Amino acid sequence: MKITIKWITMAILLILALILPLFANEFIISVFVQAYFWAFLALSWDVIGGYGGQFSLGHAAFVGIGAYTSTILLESYGISPWMGMWAAGILAGIAGAFIGITSLRLRGPFFALATIAFAELVRLLLLYFKNVTRGPLGMLITQTGPQNMIFEQQSYYYYLMLASMITGVIFLKWFENSKFGIGLVALREDEEAAESVGINVYKTKIIGATISAFLTGIGGTIYAQWLHYVRPDVLVKLDYSTQIAAIDIVGGASSPYGGVIGSLILVPLSLYLNSIFGGMIAGLSLILYGVVLLLVVVLLPSGIYEFLRRRISDIMAKKMEKGGGKTA
Amino acid sequence: MAKLPSILKIKGITKKFGGLVALNKVSLEVRRHELLGLIGPNGSGKTTLFNVITGYYKPEEGRIYYKEQDITGLRPHKIVKMGVARTFQIPKPFGRLTVLENVMSAAMYGREATASKGKAKSLAMEWLKYVGLDKKADIEAKTLNIVERKLMELARALSTGPDLLLLDELVAGLNTSEMMNVVELVRRLVDEKGLTIIMVEHVMKAVMSISDRVFVLHRGEKLAEGKPEEIAKDPKVIEAYLGEPIKV
Numbered sequence: 001m002k003i004t005i006k007w008i009t010m011a012i013l014l015i016l017a018l019i020l021p022l023f024a025n026e027f028i029i030s031v032f033v034q035a036y037f038w039a040f041l042a043l044s045w046d047v048i049g050g051y052g053g054q055f056s057l058g059h060a061a062f063v064g065i066g067a068y069t070s071t072i073l074l075e076s077y078g079i080s081p082w083m084g085m086w087a088a089g090i091l092a093g094i095a096g097a098f099i100g101i102t103s104l105r106l107r108g109p110f111f112a113l114a115t116i117a118f119a120e121l122v123r124l125l126l127l128y129f130k131n132v133t134r135g136p137l138g139m140l141i142t143q144t145g146p147q148n149m150i151f152e153q154q155s156y157y158y159y160l161m162l163a164s165m166i167t168g169v170i171f172l173k174w175f176e177n178s179k180f181g182i183g184l185v186a187l188r189e190d191e192e193a194a195e196s197v198g199i200n201v202y203k204t205k206i207i208g209a210t211i212s213a214f215l216t217g218i219g220g221t222i223y224a225q226w227l228h229y230v231r232p233d234v235l236v237k238l239d240y241s242t243q244i245a246a247i248d249i250v251g252g253a254s255s256p257y258g259g260v261i262g263s264l265i266l267v268p269l270s271l272y273l274n275s276i277f278g279g280m281i282a283g284l285s286l287i288l289y290g291v292v293l294l295l296v297v298v299l300l301p302s303g304i305y306e307f308l309r310r311r312i313s314d315i316m317a318k319k320m321e322k323g324g325g326k327t328a
Numbered sequence: 329m330a331k332l333p334s335i336l337k338i339k340g341i342t343k344k345f346g347g348l349v350a351l352n353k354v355s356l357e358v359r360r361h362e363l364l365g366l367i368g369p370n371g372s373g374k375t376t377l378f379n380v381i382t383g384y385y386k387p388e389e390g391r392i393y394y395k396e397q398d399i400t401g402l403r404p405h406k407i408v409k410m411g412v413a414r415t416f417q418i419p420k421p422f423g424r425l426t427v428l429e430n431v432m433s434a435a436m437y438g439r440e441a442t443a444s445k446g447k448a449k450s451l452a453m454e455w456l457k458y459v460g461l462d463k464k465a466d467i468e469a470k471t472l473n474i475v476e477r478k479l480m481e482l483a484r485a486l487s488t489g490p491d492l493l494l495l496d497e498l499v500a501g502l503n504t505s506e507m508m509n510v511v512e513l514v515r516r517l518v519d520e521k522g523l524t525i526i527m528v529e530h531v532m533k534a535v536m537s538i539s540d541r542v543f544v545l546h547r548g549e550k551l552a553e554g555k556p557e558e559i560a561k562d563p564k565v566i567e568a569y570l571g572e573p574i575k576v
Contacts, residue, residue, distance in 0.1 A: 179436045179443060186422045186433045192384065193420035195404035196413070197488055198437035254424075 017162055021155035029154040035267040036161035037223055042248035042259030043168035044215035048096075049245055050253030051181060052208040053188030054104065058115030060240035061122040062092040062213040066220025067230045068126060071139050074148060076132075081149040085221035092217020093210045095122070100209035104202065116238060123236040138231025141224065149225040157226050164222060165260060168215065172256035184208050185254070216244075250296045252303025261304050266293075335360045335492055335524050336381070341390035343376055343548075350376040352548040353390070358492070363518045364526045365539030365556070369569050372545040374528045375417055378494050382414045383407045394492065409439050413490035417497045417528075419477035423470030427461060428452055430469050431483045438488025455483040459513065474501055479510070486517075493517070495527040499534050507531065511538050532574055536560060544569065 021029055041059065048054050069091045070084030079087075103114035126133050133139070144150045151157055175181045187194035187201045194201050224230045243266075251262020269292060273285040300307045336358040343351040351373045358364050366374050379385040381392055383404040391400045399407055413434075422430050428449070435448035442448050456462040459479040464472065472480060478498055485493060495514065499507045515538045517523045529535040535542060536556040544551040544559060546568045552559055559565055560574045 177445075179445070179448075182425065182429055182433050183437060185425055186430075189422035189424060190420040192404075193416065193422065194433075195384075196382070196408060196416070196420075197434040197484060198405050198408040198439070198441065199433070200403075200405045 014166075021158050026154050029158050031268050031271055033154060033157050033161050033226065034271070035263045036158075036165040037219065037226070038243065038247055038267050039260045039263035040161070040164045040168045040222075041216055041219050041244045042251065042263055043165070043172055043256070044212055044219060045244045046172060046248050046253060046255075046259055047175065047184075047212040047215070048205075048208045049212070050248055050255070050258070051176065051188065052184045052205060052212075054205060054209065055108070055112045055245070056115045056209075056212070057112045057238070057241045057245060058099065058117075058119035059212075059216050059244045060236045060238070061115075061119035062095060062216035063220040063223065063240065064119075064122055064126060064230075064232065064236035065092045065095050066217030067224035067235050068133060068139075068220075069217070070221035071141060071224050071230045072132060074141065074143055075139055078143075080147055081221050081225055082147070085149075085218050088221040089214040089218040092220065093214035096213020096216075097206055097210040099213075100206035104205045104209065116241070119236055119238065119241055123232050126232040126236065133232070136232065138229055138234070141228045141230075149222070150228070160222060161226075164219065169256045169260060171215075176254070176256065180204070180207070246293055250293060250303060252305030252307075255303070255305050258303050258305045261308075265304070333360055334358060335395060336526075337393040338377075338381070339391050339393070341377070341380055341387045341392065343373075343380055343385055343387045350548050351380065351387070354545070354548070354550055355390075356543060356550070356553075358524060358526060360524055361518060361522055362524055363515065363538060363540050364524075365535035365542040366526055366528045366545065367530070367532075367535055367542060367559075367569065368545035368551070371547075373548040374545055375496055376548075377545070378414060378496055378526075378528065381407075382412060382494060405437075408437075408488050408490075409441070411439050411489065411491040412494070413438070413485040413488045413492075414494040415478070415481045415485050415496055415498060417500075419474070419481045421469035421472065421477055421480060423468065425469055426466050427456065427469050427472065427480055428465040430480055431456055431487050434484045434487035435489075438490075440489050452483070452487055455486045456480075458486070459483045475506055478502075482513075490523065492524045492526070495525060495529075497528055497530065499529060499531055507534055514538060532570070536574065 020032065041063065045056065045059050049056050066088035069088040070081045073079040073084040073087060074081055099115060099118045103111055106114055127135050141150065183194070183199045183204050186197070187199055187204055191201050220235070247262040247266050248259045250266060251260065252258030270289050273288050277285040277288065296304065334357045338354060338356040340353045340355055341351050342349065342353055354377065366377070368374055376385065380387050383402050383406070386401050391398055393399070394410060394412060399410065422433065425433070431452035432448045435442060435451045453462060453465065456465055459482050461476060461479050461483060464476060469480060482498065498514065499510050502510060511534045514525060514527065518525055527535065539556050541554065542556050542559040543553045544565050551568055552562050552565050566573055
């Protein structure tokens with residue numbers, strides 16, 4: 001019974017998501033576009049950050065690498081982002097493997113610091129190689145048309161982001177029960193014990209970082225197409241890296257739904273706070289946003305998804321008891 | 329007992345931590361299908377020896393041969409895949425995985441490293457039944473009590489498909505009846521499943537009753553080696569460890 005309720009809920013949510021552009025205005029749609037985008041990034045981060053327990057604060061670097069790869073391919077070589085996104089993913093994946101190989105022997109905060117430094121390095125490289133990236137000015141996407149992943153209406157981006165996010169959820173659903181997923185969680189829980197069952201801890205972490213970066217890179221391409229431009233300081237900033245991690249942790253790390261829930265709450269909230277308080281006192285919206293983050297982390301340390309899941313299963317258990325009592 | 333060929337040969341192992349010599353030129357041979365008890369006072373180097381054999385520590389001197397192959401300095405996950413499994417003195421469960429997933433991980437990554445989840449699952453269930461934990465298969469490992477954690481870790485080690493199994497204080501903290509059950513189970517692993525086992529144990533009743541042979545470490549060196557009844561009467565062992573002769 002529980003399973004059917006779950007599927008019905010999912011189906012209803014999916015239908016709502018699919019028909020939303022029919023009655024929402026462009027602004028609302030664009031809020032959802034961003035929410036889905038950040039959800040996809042949070043899900044990608046979850047592979048290494050949540051399941052793998054390796055706290056990356058450099059994922060904006062992979063967004064940047066992905067966005068620049070496809071944009072350079074499009075603008076300089078005329079290659080469609082529908083192809084370019086795969087190159088973007090692969091290049092970001094290579095970067096993920098690189099940071100994994102160099103830094104994954106470090107633990108906890110030291111790994112996090114290394115990822116911050118790595119993202120900074122990527123930003124500086126994007127600024128430095130002016131003849132390819134056009135430096136601090138960034139690049140405008142001048143090509144048009146759906147064949148180049150450029151759409152006239154927000155609703156197309158909406159469906160593109162929605163599809164990406166759902167793909168992310170399905171991927172994590174599969175991933176968390178796969179041999180590799182179980183190995184990654186095992187090493188997160190105890191590295192020595194993981195070795196004792198035959199898991200190559202170092203290699204598994206590197207592959208985890210590669211997968212996570214690959215997905216994030218693809219996200220970067222789609223984001224660039226939505227923005228219509230790329231610029232180092234817009235894409236590769238610590239704010240973005242922390243936002244990706246924060247969304248996943250608030251929603252519920254190491255779960256296929258955490259990133260989605262976190263994003264659907266935090267992204268509209270941050271946009272809303274920004275639109276109300278952004279013009280009043282500088283930084284006020286950020287402070288309020290920070291307070292909300294802090295409250296969630298303190299009150300629901302295992303994330304919103306885990307909290308809801310427990311609540312629902314408690315209610316279900318009680319109902320079952322009641323039902324049982326009546327028939328007896 | 330007929331002398332069987334050796335499965336493990338440890339030759340002159342020295343392991344130092346800074347100025348402390350944890351193991352000093354220890355040599356030891358373990359025969360196939362043997363249950364070897366490894367005893368000695370706290371800090372005598374028993375766990376260190378386990379860590380050296382399984383690749384967690386690199387020794388400064390000496391070599392380790394498993395089935396005639398030099399395994400000195402190999403990474404732990406490689407040694408597992410060759411058929412040497414271990415448990416830890418303080419259990420290390422994968423807390424947020426279920427008991428079944430804990431044991432399955434060993435089947436999926438261990439010696440056979442089966443990619444098939446169904447196969448891994450049935451193997452894991454088999455060993456969980458063997459240690460009597462099959463009813464707890466679907467709960468999170470962090471909710472297990474200490475006895476269950478030890479049994480789960482045993483099942484997990486067994487699921488890697490070992491020929492040689494190293495048990496580090498498996499029965500410590502168990503009450504007498506639980507202890508005798510586990511001890512019997514360990515003996516059956518040798519007699520029925522054909523494993524070779526080295527067990528570190530402080531509970532003399534447990535070691536002496538099931539070991540084929542006992543090896544005594546003292547301050548990182550070999551103090552004595554022999555049949556349980558000989559060790560129990562050995563004056564050196566009595567002085568260093570046992571305190572008084574014990575009945576076997």
